[in-house]
Amino acid sequence: MAMDETRHARLESRILHELSTLLMRGEIKDHRVDTLVSFSYIKLAKDAATARIGVSTMLQDPNHARRAVEGLNSAAGYLQGRLGKVLHTRTTPLLRFVEDHSIEEAQRIIRRIDATVQADNANTSTSTNDDERDSPPQ
Numbered sequence: 001m002a003m004d005e006t007r008h009a010r011l012e013s014r015i016l017h018e019l020s021t022l023l024m025r026g027e028i029k030d031h032r033v034d035t036l037v038s039f040s041y042i043k044l045a046k047d048a049a050t051a052r053i054g055v056s057t058m059l060q061d062p063n064h065a066r067r068a069v070e071g072l073n074s075a076a077g078y079l080q081g082r083l084g085k086v087l088h089t090r091t092t093p094l095l096r097f098v099e100d101h102s103i104e105e106a107q108r109i110i111r112r113i114d115a116t117v118q119a120d121n122a123n124t125s126t127s128t129n130d131d132e133r134d135s136p137p138q
Helices: 005-024 062-074 076-087 102-134
Strands: 037-044 050-057 094-099
Touching (some): 005 050, 050 062
Parallel strands (some): 050 094
Antiparallel strands (some): 037 050
């Protein structure tokens, strides 16, 4: 039986909060997982049997998120056990961690926009200066 949307959203939020707390406390002992990793989203199945959790990183290293996902999936059983103790639900969802590159993609887009704006500003100031030189003195 599926739970109502409010309970579902609250459970998703609670899972992300608990996982983030475990991460920040350094309780995930896998060497591939560090505090430069964050959980960006959760997709909890309607029956709450499984949860897919997006993992992102602030580092530019493309392998960092991949290694972290491997470490988190390796520690999934431990994390499910920890969640089971605090969630007070009949069952604890099976956790599956996946790479999320949306933060990197957003940063890349912002850099492109900034570069375009700077180039436009440089072109505008150059053409303004040229116009001033071409106009007759008053």
